[in-house]
Amino acid sequence: MIIDSHVNLHAVQFDEDRDDVIARAREAGVQMMVEISDKLSTFEATHALAMAHPDIWCTVGVHPHEAKDHTAMTAEDLIALSHRPRVVGIGECGLDFHYDFSPRNQQAEIFRTHIRAAQATGLPLVVHTREADDQMAAILREMQVEAPFRFLMHCYTSGAQLAQQAAEMGAWFSVSGIATFKAAEDVRQVVRAMPADRIIVETDCPYLAPVPHRGRRNEPAYIGHVLQALADIRGWEREEAEARTTDAFFNLFDRIPRP
Template sequence: MEWIDTHCHLDEDAFTQDCEEVVTRAVDAGVKAMLAVGITLESCRRVLELAERFPQVHAIVGLHPNYVAAANPGDWEQIVALAKSPKVVGLGETGLDQYWDHSPIELQAEFFDRHLELSRELDLPFVVHCRDAEEAVVKQLKTHAERGPLNGVMHSFCGSVETAHVCMEMGMSLSISGMVTFKKNETIRKTVATIPLDRLLIETDAPYLAPTPFRGKRNEPAHVRLTAACLAEIRGVSKEEIAEATTANARRIFRLPVG
């Protein structure tokens, strides 16, 4: 079986000492590609360096909504330049976060618009971070969808069935993280059961959100298969079917090479 981890943070301090071993374990577990996501300009530079270092790693660059207030003048222009690298397969993570109070929501919305506009300009998919901001995120996405279908992914989706289907109607796909394996998250599991296989992706968000039985420990891309196993159980299908569908979806959306 072949897996693709569509969202991880391999440039984080948690992987400083053993990044090569982490990548090797993932490859040995059947993970054919890992999409390393930047959150600041420096983070984006680091994920691009990792993508140059490891053939299985690809970069997604952008400014995370929690860090847009800390961005320096000229940072966005440098993100735009980095986005044109052949190792960059997407933009983000972008979106809105009303859980933390790190950046004014108006500034988050401005940068969300910038990422969505750049997505159309460069024909790259965008990755959405949404925390305690479901209604506002959907409203902003709808504004951009008036110009045509959106080429985007809802990262670590844990929203409602209604939001899931509105996003899919706009052309988007939904990526599921290890949270779906947590016992208390029955609502997420019910939502996941309603998502068509051709709109489903899997991710780790490593080093965060480690799936059961590793909850509370450092997550890593090799664990993406545990989230996939949970999805197979929820949907009453084989792990092979989940692997085939989610891997094909990731390759199509992010234009990843086969093999």
């Protein structure tokens, strides 16, 4: 199967042609998508997409940029929403110290809130991390001691040391269109070392369009370029890359029935 594990189809960039974007994805062979929650105020739109389309599932969570607006949110709030049909993960959540749109202490506490929801539900955690390698590793280790949880390092572009530490904790990793960028050899080097049975692919649309679409709005129909880049980086045939990422996806998102 061809699966886009991280789409943001609720984004305003798709307001004019959302149905066409979904249709183009299907025409390109995309058989499943995971629509990602970035804040609770848009969760209803995210969930509605999953409810309206049999090939779309969704998560519930708060991006670290939005942490400052969710300081009262509890793990119980996330758990309650996670019981809705077609919700298959917790997040996107984590730490982003590049933009610091939310205070770092608030990002860390909201991240722990998400982890507690993942621990309680058994759902996989979708983790965003940028320029926060040491703090990310510390929180992941701290919370793994508290109780185990499964997690995905989404659109991974951080350092090799954090990748190794996360892999030792059992992390999955997702590869995005950044792997196709000419200047992203450091990212490709990390991809070569990722655990082969825990790699999936994503577009993170409407962001990060892969070559040859770089600079345009990204959409799920372009996921094939990411899949081919992964195959090239790892020395796999295209069919092997598709099979490996499919197996890894269903092992992680195990609330989704495998066709």
